[in-house]
Amino acid sequence: MLPFTTEETISNSEEQLINFPTQHDLPCDDDDVMETLRHKYQMDLLLETIYPWLEKRQDGFAAGNMFVYFSPYQVKKYDYKGPDFFCVLDVSQQERKSWVVWEEGKTPDVVIELLSESTANYDKTKKKLVYQDRMRVPEYFWYDPFNPDDWAGFAIVEGVYQPLTRDDKNRYISKKLQLALVCWQGVYRGVDTVWLRWETLDGELLLTDKEVSEQEKQRAEQEKQRAEQEKQRADDAELEIARLRDLLKNSGVDINGLE
Structure with a gap:
């Protein structure tokens, strides 16, 4: 030493x-x-x-x-x-x-x-x-x-x-x-x-930097999918409302009075 x-x-x-x-x-x-x-x-x-x-x-x-x-x-x-x-x-x-x-x-x-x-x-x-x-x-x-x-x-x-x-x-x-x-x-x-x-x-x-980037990309993709699913649910709801309106109208119901 x-x-x-x-x-x-x-x-x-x-x-x-x-x-x-x-x-x-x-x-x-x-x-x-x-x-x-x-x-x-x-x-x-x-x-x-x-x-x-x-x-x-x-x-x-x-x-x-x-x-x-x-x-x-x-x-x-x-x-x-x-x-x-x-x-x-x-x-x-x-x-x-x-x-x-x-x-x-x-x-x-x-x-x-x-x-x-x-x-x-x-x-x-x-x-x-x-x-x-x-x-x-x-x-x-x-x-x-x-x-x-x-x-x-x-x-x-x-x-x-x-x-x-x-x-x-x-x-x-x-x-x-x-x-x-x-x-x-x-x-x-x-x-x-x-x-x-x-x-x-x-x-x-x-x-690692790459793993962080991939994790952020995955989170962004998941958020995009959630937004698309939410939009799809909203679109489906609008279509269902329109279908019910047509059904009531065809049944002779005055839908204007329901609004």
Whole structure:
């Protein structure tokens, strides 16, 4: 372990931090791409669906594949890699080039790593220890987009990650976010597979932009059908009234006196 812990980073005085680099000084792009298109889509799905939820809260930030700086020693070691997904609450929603702990005053609340053949061992061992010992990330999850069974969650208890247990709906609950992570079989961007998704504790999926659009289109179609049915009922009623008028008139009844 490096001799500079996250707690030390956050607790340094302004005098100590005054010469620390800011997000504008630090590298924010290494030109690395994600392992596969599936990994990219999975990251996008997690972000796309949580953004509207954060927008309603107005006090959170989420990003993917963004550098997270928790120690100036990272700069010296050129160790800039960031999580595939992370979320932080109780912070502004302003745009950032990277997440710099000594500027923000806190580390991410939730981190998710998407496993691959080349990263799985590292994500489960060394990187997990970084999140536990160096960054003190309260909740850490990993998921393999090509092997949904390789899915786990951890929460820090007395400084050590303890495995989380899935609930009776086979979900991992994020106590920090008060959301659930669920494996969902379906199509996203043309790929039909098992995706990792967010849902409310009541079991409602956080929707993609396309799903929101389809839901609104469905509601509009239902409203159109209701309006057409109402018009049909009104037209049928008018026809029935006209039929009864003709019947009474043909029976010799003075319908003018009935009006």
